[in-house]
Amino acid sequence: xxxxxxxxxxxxxxxxxxxxxxxxxxxxxxxxxxxxxxxxxxxxxxxxxxxxxxxxxxxxxxxxxxxxxxxxxxxxxxxxxxxxxxxxxxxxxxxxxxxxxxxxxxxxxxxxxxxxxxxxxxxxxxxxxxxxxxxxxxxxxxxxxxxxxxxxxxxxxxxxxxxxxxxxxxxxxxxxxxxxxxxxxxxxxxxxxxxxxxxxxxxxxxxxxxxxxxxxxxxxxxxxxxxxxxxxxxxxxxxxxxxxxxxxxxxxxxxxxxxxxxxxxxxxxxxxxxxxxxxxxxxxxxxxxxxxxxxxxxxxxxxxxxxxxxxxxxxxxxxxxxxxxxxxxxxxxxxxxxxxxxxxxxxxxxxxxxxxxxxxxxxxxxxxxxxxxxxxxxxxxxxxxxxxxxxxxxxxxxxxxxxxxxxxxxxxxxxxxxxxxxxxxxxxxxxxxxxxxxxxxxxxxxx
Ligand SMILES: [Zn+2]
Numbered sequence: 059x060x061x062x063x064x065x066x067x068x069x070x071x072x073x074x075x076x077x078x079x080x081x082x083x084x085x086x087x088x089x090x091x092x093x094x095x096x097x098x099x100x101x102x103x104x105x106x107x108x109x110x111x112x113x114x115x116x117x118x119x120x121x122x123x124x125x126x127x128x129x130x131x132x133x134x135x136x137x138x139x140x141x142x143x144x145x146x147x148x149x150x151x152x153x154x155x156x157x158x159x160x161x162x163x164x165x166x167x168x169x170x171x172x173x174x175x176x177x178x179x180x181x182x183x184x185x186x187x188x189x190x191x192x193x194x195x196x197x198x199x200x201x202x203x204x205x206x207x208x209x210x211x212x213x214x215x216x217x218x219x220x221x222x223x224x225x226x227x228x229x230x231x232x233x234x235x236x237x238x239x240x241x242x243x244x245x246x247x248x249x250x251x252x253x254x255x256x257x258x259x260x261x262x263x264x265x266x267x268x269x270x271x272x273x274x275x276x277x278x279x280x281x282x283x284x285x286x287x288x289x290x291x292x293x294x295x296x297x298x299x300x301x302x303x304x305x306x307x308x309x310x311x312x313x314x315x316x317x318x319x320x321x322x323x324x325x326x327x328x329x330x331x332x333x334x335x336x337x338x339x340x341x342x343x344x345x346x347x348x349x350x351x352x353x354x355x356x357x358x359x360x361x362x363x364x365x366x367x368x369x370x371x372x373x374x375x376x377x378x379x380x381x382x383x384x385x386x387x388x389x390x391x392x393x394x395x396x397x398x399x400x401x402x403x404x405x406x407x408x409x410x411x412x413x414x415x416x417x418x419x420x421x422x423x424x425x426x427x428x429x430x431x432x433x434x435x436x437x438x439x440x441x442x443x444x445x446x447x448x449x450x451x452x453x454x455x456x457x458x459x460x461x462x463x464x465x466x467x468x469x470x471x472x473x474x475x476x477x478x479x480x481x482x483x484x485x486x487x488x489x490x491x492x493x494x495x496x497x498x499x500x501x502x503x504x505x
Contacts (some may be wrong), residue, residue: 067325116493159308162200242288356409
């Protein structure tokens with residue numbers, strides 16, 4: 059999540075009168091803020107896994123690596139391991155651990171809570187580690203790695219049925235939003251495993267409004283807010299306390315293909331999820347809440363696109379006094395405008411990109427696919443968008459031609475926090491320092 063994702067979400071969700079927002083996102087008014095440096099041990103540009111590893115272990119690692127020091131070992135699993143915060147909590151306390159993501163649960167962020175591999179693509183191994191971790195709540199996408207290879211759609215290479223093992227270990231299970239509600243509301247549920255999509259789940263713009271991408275195929279996916287509340291309800295039944303990691307993964311997954319509207323909607327969804335955590339903290343003031351991206355993207359807002367301005371597409375971008383304000387309708391109860399293809403829209407552009415066609419319109423037919431591979435294996439602008447909209451502008455990529463999407467940025471990430479220990483977040487901090495604040499707040503720091 060980058061600063062402009064937050065700005066776009068606030069514009070769409072809260073509205074503006076005479077230059078002032080009519081409200082704030084849930085993390086905007088937290089008392090502590092810090093700029094976070096996200097570099098990996100080997101590179102200026104982090105991927106999600108080595109940045110999340112820095113948060114979960116307090117140590118830098120390399121691109122594609124989770125929970126280990128990179129050595130000369132040739133086997134992905136033979137590098138020296140570094141204990142993660144989830145393992146530290148399990149070893150030293152009686153607290154519960156929860157892992158929630160709307161990506162595949164084997165993806166970088168949930169994986170780096172529990173797993174140790176040189177290659178984040180070891181997804182079957184990561185699924186096994188989620189089971190072995192003993193985390194009490196595990197909710198998200200990625201069901202394909204929990205079923206044996208004989209099951210249709212399974213991506214496992216063996217006959218293990220992890221869902222059966224979760225059940226045997228006393229977990230309640232949920233595979234639809236209705237089952238998630240039933241299982242989490244049951245006062246006897248203290249361990250909960252739920253998977254709601256074989257791959258990454260769908261974002262809020264598609265699930266709630268457009269019904270595109272895979273929503274018709276998987277109509278019963280819960281919202282991130284529902285997974286967050288279910289996790290809090292189940293974990294808080296442990297009187298020793300809990301550690302919960304919730305990832306709004308799709309903000310990043312929509313920034314990559316330059317689909318800023320979908321990223322904005324999921325930033326609003328993140329804000330709604332943070333509101334639930336703040337509600338819990340109201341009655342449990344010993345709760346530390348940290349909201350932080352693992353890295354940024356290159357998006358930025360330049361002005362407002364006005365359909366009524368004359369001339370070719372680029373002339374429709376109003377800047378400075380010509381920008382004025384967009385005309386999105388007021389947000390609904392959940393904080394979303396119910397129309398995004400309005401006549402005055404944010405002019406949101408990314409700084410790193412493959413060849414693509416700039417349409418300056420929201421992609422109502424599914425997530426933007428800016429580039430496709432040609433016969434030589436190079437990514438070129440996807441012609442679909444100029445066929446749909448003949449004034450779309452061809453933009454020559456500024457990344458190598460083997461890149462199909464935008465890339466992460468080296469820019470600082472913005473962290474917000476509230477609760478005991480949050481006062482330690484200030485100024486500029488390295489991502490490894492976030493781990494130190496968390497372990498001190500949990501009483502796991504050096505005695
Ligand atoms: Zn990413």
